[in-house]
Amino acid sequence: MKLLKIVPDDTNIDFLKWRSWAFGISLLLMVASVGLVATKGLNFGVDFIGGQMIRATFTQSAAAPVTELRETVAKLGYGDPTIQRFGAENQVSIRMKLPDGADKNPELANAMATKITDTLKAGHPDVRIDGVDSVSGKVSEELFGKGILALLAAMAGVSIYIWFRFEWQFGVGAIWSLLHDVTLTFGLFALTGWEFDLNIIAALLTIIGYSLNDTVVVYDRIRENLMKFRKMEMASLLNLSVNETLSRTVMTSVSISLPLIVLVLFGPDVIFGFSAAMAFGIVVGTYSSIYQAAPILIWLKVGSHSFVPTEEAGSKAERISEGFES
Amino acid sequence: MLDFPRWRVWMLNTLIVLGVLFAIPSVLPTHIRAQLAQFVPTPTINLGLDLAGGSHILLEADTSQLAETRLEALEDSVRTAMRRADPRIAISDVSRANGQLSFTVNSPTQIDAAREALLPLTSNAIGSRDWNIGVNDGNRMILTPAGAGNETALDQAMDTAKDVIDRRINALGTLEPTIIRQGENRIVVQVPGLDDPEALKALIGKTAKLEFKLVDEQADPDQTAQGKARVGSQVLPYPDNPSGLPYIAVRRLGGISGDKLVKADPTFDPQTNEPAVTIQFDSEGGQKFARMTQQNVNKLFAIILDGQVISAPQIREPIFGGVSQISGSFTTESANALSISLRSGALPVDLKIVEERSVGPDLGADSIRRGILAAVIGTTAILVLMFLVYGRFGMYANVALVINVAMILGVMAFANATLTLPGIAGFVLTIGAAVDANVLINERIREELKRGRRVVQAIEFGYKEASRAIFDANSTNVIAAVLLFIFGSGPIRGFAVVLMIGIVTSVFTAVTITRMWVSRWVKRTRPYELTI
Numbered sequence: 001m002k003l004l005k006i007v008p009d010d011t012n013i014d015f016l017k018w019r020s021w022a023f024g025i026s027l028l029l030m031v032a033s034v035g036l037v038a039t040k041g042l043n044f045g046v047d048f049i050g051g052q053m054i055r056a057t058f059t060q061s062a063a064a065p066v067t068e069l070r071e072t073v074a075k076l077g078y079g080d081p082t083i084q085r086f087g088a089e090n091q092v093s094i095r096m097k098l099p100d101g102a103d104k105n106p107e108l109a110n111a112m113a114t115k116i117t118d119t120l121k122a123g124h125p126d127v128r129i130d131g132v133d134s135v136s137g138k139v140s141e142e143l144f145g146k147g148i149l150a151l152l153a154a155m156a157g158v159s160i161y162i163w164f165r166f167e168w169q170f171g172v173g174a175i176w177s178l179l180h181d182v183t184l185t186f187g188l189f190a191l192t193g194w195e196f197d198l199n200i201i202a203a204l205l206t207i208i209g210y211s212l213n214d215t216v217v218v219y220d221r222i223r224e225n226l227m228k229f230r231k232m233e234m235a236s237l238l239n240l241s242v243n244e245t246l247s248r249t250v251m252t253s254v255s256i257s258l259p260l261i262v263l264v265l266f267g268p269d270v271i272f273g274f275s276a277a278m279a280f281g282i283v284v285g286t287y288s289s290i291y292q293a294a295p296i297l298i299w300l301k302v303g304s305h306s307f308v309p310t311e312e313a314g315s316k317a318e319r320i321s322e323g324f325e326s
Numbered sequence: 327m328l329d330f331p332r333w334r335v336w337m338l339n340t341l342i343v344l345g346v347l348f349a350i351p352s353v354l355p356t357h358i359r360a361q362l363a364q365f366v367p368t369p370t371i372n373l374g375l376d377l378a379g380g381s382h383i384l385l386e387a388d389t390s391q392l393a394e395t396r397l398e399a400l401e402d403s404v405r406t407a408m409r410r411a412d413p414r415i416a417i418s419d420v421s422r423a424n425g426q427l428s429f430t431v432n433s434p435t436q437i438d439a440a441r442e443a444l445l446p447l448t449s450n451a452i453g454s455r456d457w458n459i460g461v462n463d464g465n466r467m468i469l470t471p472a473g474a475g476n477e478t479a480l481d482q483a484m485d486t487a488k489d490v491i492d493r494r495i496n497a498l499g500t501l502e503p504t505i506i507r508q509g510e511n512r513i514v515v516q517v518p519g520l521d522d523p524e525a526l527k528a529l530i531g532k533t534a535k536l537e538f539k540l541v542d543e544q545a546d547p548d549q550t551a552q553g554k555a556r557v558g559s560q561v562l563p564y565p566d567n568p569s570g571l572p573y574i575a576v577r578r579l580g581g582i583s584g585d586k587l588v589k590a591d592p593t594f595d596p597q598t599n600e601p602a603v604t605i606q607f608d609s610e611g612g613q614k615f616a617r618m619t620q621q622n623v624n625k626l627f628a629i630i631l632d633g634q635v636i637s638a639p640q641i642r643e644p645i646f647g648g649v650s651q652i653s654g655s656f657t658t659e660s661a662n663a664l665s666i667s668l669r670s671g672a673l674p675v676d677l678k679i680v681e682e683r684s685v686g687p688d689l690g691a692d693s694i695r696r697g698i699l700a701a702v703i704g705t706t707a708i709l710v711l712m713f714l715v716y717g718r719f720g721m722y723a724n725v726a727l728v729i730n731v732a733m734i735l736g737v738m739a740f741a742n743a744t745l746t747l748p749g750i751a752g753f754v755l756t757i758g759a760a761v762d763a764n765v766l767i768n769e770r771i772r773e774e775l776k777r778g779r780r781v782v783q784a785i786e787f788g789y790k791e792a793s794r795a796i797f798d799a800n801s802t803n804v805i806a807a808v809l810l811f812i813f814g815s816g817p818i819r820g821f822a823v824v825l826m827i828g829i830v831t832s833v834f835t836a837v838t839i840t841r842m843w844v845s846r847w848v849k850r851t852r853p854y855e856l857t858i
Contacts, residue, residue, distance in 0.1 A: 002857075003714065003715060003716065003717050003857055003858065004711075004714040004715045005715070006715065009776065055686075057688075105678075107531075109679070109682075110524075110527060110679075114524070128686065128688060129686060130685065130686040130688065131683070131684050131685040131686055132682070132683070132684050133682070133683045133684075134679070134681065134682040134683070135680075135681045135682075135683075136679075136680040136681060138386075138680060139384065139680045139681045142815065143815055146813060146814060146815040146818070147814070147815070147818060149813045150809065150810050150813040150814035150815075150818050153809040153810075153812070153813045154805075154806040154809045154810055157805045157806060157808075157809045158802040158805055158806055161801060161802055161805050162798075162802065165798055165801075198748070198815075198817045198818070199747055199748055199751075199817065201817075201818060202747070202748035202751045202752075202817060202818060202821045203751060205751070205806070205810060205818070205821060206751045206752070206754065206755045206821075208806065209755045209758075209759075209803055209806060209825075210755065210758060212799070212802050212803070212806075213758075213759060213762060213799045213802075213803070216795060216798045216799040216802060217762075217766065217795045217799065219798075220794055220795035220798060221795075224791075244773070245769075247769055247772075248762075248765050248766055248769040251711075251715060251765045251769070252758070252761060252762045252765045252766075254711065255708045255711055255712070255758075255761045255762075255765070256754075256758040256761065256762075258704050258707040258708055258711070259700065259701065259703075259704020259705060259707070259708065259754065259757075260704070260754070261704075262700045262703045262704040262707070263697075263700045263701075263704065266696060266699060266700050266703070267696055267697060267700040268692060268693035268694075268696045268697050268700075270376075270693055270747075271693070271697070271747060271750075274747070274751065278751070278754070
């Protein structure tokens with residue numbers, strides 16, 4: 001049987017030739033992302049800013065009457081709603097700030113939800129209320145703080161691990177490429193205005209996981225080649241390592257992208273942002289392992305002096321993984 | 327390396343079978359599972375509310391109010407103890423401020439007697455001290471909460487509150503709520519399948535503290551309207567006051583509390599035919615109630631619920647037997663809700679809803695259906711691709727992947743874990759890691775073959791060299807998962823749990839299990855050539 005080859009044998013692409021360009025463009029995109037987040041802001045869900053979100057489906061209509069809803073809800077006197085379609089054309093989310101004093105008296109928040117849903121039902125007999133989320137300011141602050149803390153802790157923890165298992169430069173490279181991926185994903189959400197809630201934090205964590213996986217594979221090969229070819233110039237060595245792992249990189253990225261693309265196209269609407277974030281993250285994460293994590297090692301002066309096979313780095317790493325594998 | 331002793335083969339196979347067996351109940355349709363459950367235990371994965379639909383309510387206790395309540399209770403018992411002391415100890419200037427209770431013992435000679443009388447009030451059942459007793463200026467006694475006094479009180483109050491909520495929700499019928507304490511002053515209530523939580527919220531949000539106090543009939547209505555009351559009285563809101571004024575003044579002391587009930591039922595007022603609630607005190611409460619009504623015939627008494635007067639009828643005759651009727655402007659529903667709340671006891675603290683989420687069952691079902699469809703299509707695509715690219719070894723990887731999915735489900739079912747949307751993200755990540763492990767191994771075998779190694783050696787090298795990267799990649803994920811579990815909140819923890827389980831099963835299936843199969847194939851066929 002003839003097997004499929006996605007990447008031809010013995011590629012010798014000079015990936016690192018473009019490293020300054022790639023780095024410049026990445027830097028530019030990161031600055032743009034930060035700028036977008038700062039100016040346009042993220043479309044935070046009620047998880048992170050508190051408030052109330054009602055999701056509704058107009059089962060008999062082709063499209064939800066967004067403009068009319070905006071006016072109707074605004075007339076109720078609770079302030080202007082943020083109304084968005086999500087998923088299908090006939091599904092909307094209506095977001096409101098919690099009424100003043102709702103922190104002390106939850107009845108007020110309740111009353112608002114009841115009033116809005118009743119108004120919806122009265123005006124549109126085909127409406128189906130899919131869910132009501134009501135999060136107080138205090139809880140949303142906690143959720144946000146804990147989410148960011150978890151994200152930072154995870155990033156710092158894995159970078160420290162890589163520093164111990166490789167060299168400090170690799171740790172820096174890993175955290176840099178994670179920062180790169182996370183920043184660009186934030187930028188994507190600021191650009192598209194997709195809702196940013198707790199589930200997106202989970203998506204970000206998944207992106208970090210994938211990206212790191214890729215980075216570790218490339219780094220592992222660099223470590224191996226550094227010990228094997230002590231005389232080789234760093235750029236060529238990185239190119240060799242990236243090329244040697246290229247068919248694996250492509251194969252894995254394609255395999256993982258497949259279910260995600262299906263999820264974006266056919267998956268549940270509620271998780272569209274979530275699936276889209278992950279699909280985006282796979283692409284960015286694969287790119288950053290090659291064009292961020294690897295070249296940073298040149299600038300941080302990794303070379304033939306790294307991984308001198310003492311007890312410290314190389315042989316210890318081998319010993320541990322052998323023990324693990326048998 | 328490709329050597330597998332027989333006992334290891336057995337052990338690995340047993341693990342696979344166990345993992346898959348535990349997964350089976352979770353994927354069976356509900357009615358078949360129900361039949362099966364009659365014969366064998368069927369541990370299943372719980373679906374989170376974001377997937378299955380239902381209501382999630384987070385309640386937070388008002389801790390300052392709890393300290394205040396404790397202080398009030400202490401004041402009551404101090405007054406009683408001083409009155410009952412023999413000889414009676416006269417006190418004055420009782421004040422509650424800054425979390426302290428202080429009062430003056432009129433005659434300094436009675437200080438020791440007062441201290442003696444206070445001792446049983448200030449220490450708790452297990453003998454440790456709840457309140458510290460201090461004396462200022464010779465005859466001013468100050469009671470301050472001792473170290474952990476307020477925390478212990480909060481802890482006990484939260485436990486009681488949890489039980490009370492449990493009783494109230496159970497009174498609603500067939501719901502299957504999960505009620506857990508979170509942190510020191512929060513309670514999470516989750517009710518699957520309930521998409522309109524209004525009735526539930528009306529039930530658990532109410533403290534249901536019932537009190538009966540005498541109306542201060544000498545109070546000046548103008549003063550009451552301004553919220554001012556005479557010494558010994560207090561002004562309470564009374565929205566349904568027939569006089570039109572939404573306030574009423576009541577006497578502070580001499581009332582009784584309605585926490586000693588044996589029964590509370592919704593009824594109809596025989597005179598007006600309006601919904602009402604009938605309550606029955608226990609014998610102690612009944613006697614107190616009889617005494618109070620006996621001493622105050624023809625006076626008005628206020629029925630107070632959660633600090634608000636619901637009605638203030640006249641005591642026409644002494645009420646013996648401890649049965650009384652509460653009328654006010656009730657609807658049938660609110661009368662029913664109040665009876666349930668009264669029956670299950672008052673909440674020892676005020677709880678307010680700080681977070682509420684409800685997901686309609688339609689949306690949840692739709693999410694699951696389309697999620698499963700996407701997962702099936704996506705996984706099939708991976709399986710086909712793996713087979714096309716790696717042939718026999720791709721097939722091994724595929725079977726291992728399917729077993730991996732089953733084992734993750736099996737472990738989750740065994741641990742009775744809950745699968746949420748973020749959990750699915752964790753699932754996707756671990757499946758990716760499992761696929762990647764096999765890709766790494768197979769690519770490495772290809773490389774070693776190209777370098778001219780013989781088949782068996784190439785396979786050995788492939789597994790050995792790839793294992794290092796697999797080890798590092800999965801270790802980083804374990805570290806991330808542990809940190810996420812420590813620092814994250816609910817949904818992120820759901821992600822972390824699935825990730826931790828998944829990493830273990832992924833490495834197990836993608837590395838160990840495939841190697842076992844490969845080694846069997848190598849031993850049996852002694853291959854010269856390998857297409858990979």
